[in-house]
Amino acid sequence: MLESGRPAMCKLCKKKDRRVLQVHHKDGNDQNYEIDNLIWLCVNCHHLVHCHDVLLN
Ligand SMILES: [Zn+2]
Ligand SMILES: [Zn+2]
Incomplete structure (x- = not known):
């Protein structure tokens, strides 16, 4: 998941800081x-x- 090619960006607020991003199911x-x-x-x-x-x- 983490390196699947999907850009790491919060779905809601579009924040891109990987330190605060989490995977939601x-x-x-x-x-x-x-x-x-x-x-x-x-x-x-x-x-x-x-x-x-x-x-x-
Ligand atoms: Zn957010
Ligand atoms: Zn969750």
Whole structure:
């Protein structure tokens, strides 16, 4: 995933700082590493998605 060629950029705020970017599993299953299930989120947006049901699309 990390070097899959997909640019590392937060899906929500477009931040590109790799130090704060994390992989989010869209279906909530952290064993599912299908490429379509993975998106980049920075720590702030990742928190929002999990705790406040922010929509990703
Ligand atoms: Zn973000
Ligand atoms: Zn997540």
